[in-house]
Ligand SMILES: Cc1cc2nc3c(=O)[nH]c(=O)nc-3n(C[C@H](O)[C@H](O)[C@H](O)COP(=O)(O)OP(=O)(O)OC[C@H]3O[C@@H](n4cnc5c(N)ncnc54)[C@H](O)[C@@H]3O)c2cc1C
Ligand code: SF4
């Protein structure tokens with residue numbers, strides 16, 4: 001099989017003009033950051049991607065790496081990337097070696113982590129064990145907007161714990177790290193679109209540093225996201241001021257977005273929040289980051305716990321090591337929760353397929 005997965009079905013003129021036409025101008029960009037930091041022609045500013053001029057290249061990397069590019073079709077791109085990783089797609093949850101409800105045992109994650117702290121616990125362990133030497137995470141930057149950051153130790157991992165429901169272009173930090181051809185193995189914690197882009201980076205023949213250095217990918221479940229400006233506008237419209245301590249979307253039937261500041265905890269109806277979501281998310285079929293080594297989301301009806309999916313052999317062995325060292329508590333999920341997760345994943349896939357058809 002040719003190494004260049006994306007190019008198999010992409011017309012030869014894969015270049016910035018196409019990215020502009022097919023993704024940016026079409027309103028599909030979800031600010032994952034995969035195309036940013038590769039060249040001087042693409043700019044990321046205040047949560048948005050812009051390409052003010054053309055680079056003149058007929059074979060750039062940007063379109064190949066973009067998870068929102070319409071060609072090749074989502075399913076065939078994913079199938080090819082799974083094959084590249086030696087896996088079969090296995091919808092609706094993707095390839096998996098094990099699925100659990102889980103939480104981190106360490107007390108330093110309580111109160112900092114979004115739910116059970118499994119993402120932070122596994123990332124910190126991977127750094128401690130030397131599986132990776134650095135990792136790209138997302139944390140609050142200027143005015144609380146999310147941005148990518150490179151962390152090297154547990155303190156850095158803890159500083160990024162918690163979820164910010166906005167797109168921060170964090171893969172810019174990954175591209176910056178990969179600009180060094182050699183260096184330690186890199187980890188990534190990312191949303192499904194970012195995990196897809198990272199898989200495309202690893203498979204791209206013009207990105208040998210990614211194939212060589214990208215070592216561990218921890219995926220987060222995701223249904224939709226907000227643009228950074230949209231989140232800011234929402235908070236302003238609600239009269240919420242000051243640093244946000246925590247965001248959350250409690251499971252149904254709550255139908256609210258929780259924003260906790262120093263002064264108060266506000267419940268914003270989800271219907272209001274959805275007015276601000278990224279249009280491109282409607283075309284995203286992946287709920288559970290199917291191309292990651294491990295994927296992590298909320299555990300249905302169980303506050304303070306995660307759903308954890310180990311996918312690759314490496315992901316499975318990291319979970320095993322965390323269990324053996326007493327860093328994770330794992331339980332078999334109730335069959336009903338798994339059924340609901342499968343149904344939610346299948347529904348997202350179907351909604352996206354319909355949205356692509358309607359374009
Ligand atoms: C935009 C968004 C939408 C989500 N939607 C769902 C959903 O529909 N269903 C569900 O079950 N779970 C969803 N999640 C995942 C959930 O919020 C938790 O991140 C996940 O359950 C891991 O919990 P944890 O306690 O292990 O995380 P922690 O240990 O607290 O670690 C959280 C990690 O999230 C990363 N992170 C924070 N904000 C962002 C961001 N904007 N982009 C990328 N990475 C980020 C940080 O780098 C950190 O490493 C979503 C997360 C985000 C950011
Ligand atoms: S979705 Fe990601 S790769 Fe595609 S244009 Fe937006 S930032 Fe770039």
Ligand code: SF4
Pocket residue numbers: 030191192193194222223224225278280281282284285286
């Ligand atoms: S819904 Fe999909 S495209 Fe939108 S932020 Fe989540 S993973 Fe990315």
